[in-house]
Amino acid sequence: MNQEALNKEVLTSEKQASLTPEQILQNLKDGNERFINNNLTPRDYQAQVQATTGGQYPEAVVISCIDSRVPVEQVFDKGVGDIFVARVAGNFVNEDILGSTEYGTAVAGSKVIVVMGHKSCGAVKAAIEDVQMGNITAMLSKIKPAVEMTADYDGEQSTDNDDYVTEVVKNNVIHTIGQMRKNSSTIAEQEKNGDVVIVGAFYDLETGKVSFLD
Numbered sequence: 001m002n003q004e005a006l007n008k009e010v011l012t013s014e015k016q017a018s019l020t021p022e023q024i025l026q027n028l029k030d031g032n033e034r035f036i037n038n039n040l041t042p043r044d045y046q047a048q049v050q051a052t053t054g055g056q057y058p059e060a061v062v063i064s065c066i067d068s069r070v071p072v073e074q075v076f077d078k079g080v081g082d083i084f085v086a087r088v089a090g091n092f093v094n095e096d097i098l099g100s101t102e103y104g105t106a107v108a109g110s111k112v113i114v115v116m117g118h119k120s121c122g123a124v125k126a127a128i129e130d131v132q133m134g135n136i137t138a139m140l141s142k143i144k145p146a147v148e149m150t151a152d153y154d155g156e157q158s159t160d161n162d163d164y165v166t167e168v169v170k171n172n173v174i175h176t177i178g179q180m181r182k183n184s185s186t187i188a189e190q191e192k193n194g195d196v197v198i199v200g201a202f203y204d205l206e207t208g209k210v211s212f213l214d
Contacts, residue, residue, distance in 0.1 A: 006044035008051065010081045013109075016057035021111045021197035024059045025212075028114065031077030032210045040077050048080035056081050060112040061104040063176070065091045070118050070203050075210060084110060090123030090172065091115060092142040093180050102186045105196050113187070113196060115176045116210065117169040118203035124169050125159040146172035166202075170213060173200040 019027075034040055061084040064072050072085045084104040086097050093101070093115075104110045117124070126136065127143035149171040150157070150164070157164055177198055181188045190196035200213035 006042050006047070007079065008044045008047035010048050010051040010079070011057045011059060013055070013057050016059060016109050016111075019059055019111065021194075024112045025197065025199065028060065028076045028112070029210075029212070032075060032208075034077045035075055036208050040074065041079070043079045045080060052081040056108065058083050058104065058108060058110050060084070060114060061086065061101050061110050062114045062116060063087075063091050063093065063097060063101065064116045065089060065118055065121055065123065067118055067121065069205055070116075072116075075203065075208065084108070089139060090121065090127070090143045091117055092172070092176050093183070094142065095183075098180065098184045098187070101180070102184060105190055106186050111196055113180070113198045114201050115173050115180070115198070116201040116203055117173045119166060119169070119205045120162070121165070121169050121172075124172055125165060128157075128159050128165070128168060143172055146175050149175060170200070170202055173202065173213060176200075 058081060062072050062076070063086045064070055066087045066089050073079070073083065076083065086100050088097060101113060105113065123140065124143060124146070127140040128147055131137070131140060146168050150168045153164055153167055155161060155164055159165055177200055180198065181191070187196065187198070191198055202211045202213060204211070
């Protein structure tokens with residue numbers, strides 16, 4: 001491909017400041033649409049690496065599962081310096097991820113936080129099945145509340161039921177956002193002031209589509 005046709009642009013302090021949370025959210029939705037249509041932006045990554053050497057001004061923080069089938073930057077068609085990504089199995093928050101997210105917003109200026117679960121999440125399935133295994137057991141305790149939130153599900157409550165698992169995944173996203181507001185006064189204050197918008201999302205492994213939760 002012609003090098004001249006590759007996108008070399010990166011987010012600057014001025015560009016970041018000019019964007020509203022609503023515009024950023026729309027950017028993410030548009031990027032996902034391009035991903036679904038196999039129409040990712042051709043980028044000059046080396047040029048972007050050089051352009052971001054002196055600083056970074058990402059527009060959003062995405063908290064995602066570690067699942068290898070959810071390539072976050074590609075899912076939203078983002079390049080170097082565009083978004084912060086925190087990944088942990090089951091996309092929950094703890095002190096470390098909250099601190100990282102506070103840095104991304106309060107210090108580095110990101111205006112949108114996306115908590116993204118995904119279809120057939122192995123960590124969620126393990127929490128449903130009450131897996132006991134090394135440090136995984138302690139990790140799953142962060143996801144168990146979502147299983148409890150789904151106790152009234154009308155249907156088979158097992159990992160064999162994809163719809164049930166999806167419901168737990170979505171409840172886990174909702175629970176994670178609640179924990180973020182409860183345990184980070186910094187983020188809660190930013191949201192209250194309208195400086196930051198927090199949204200939940202669900203990634204479909206079969207289509208690559210991201211649905212934003214109400």
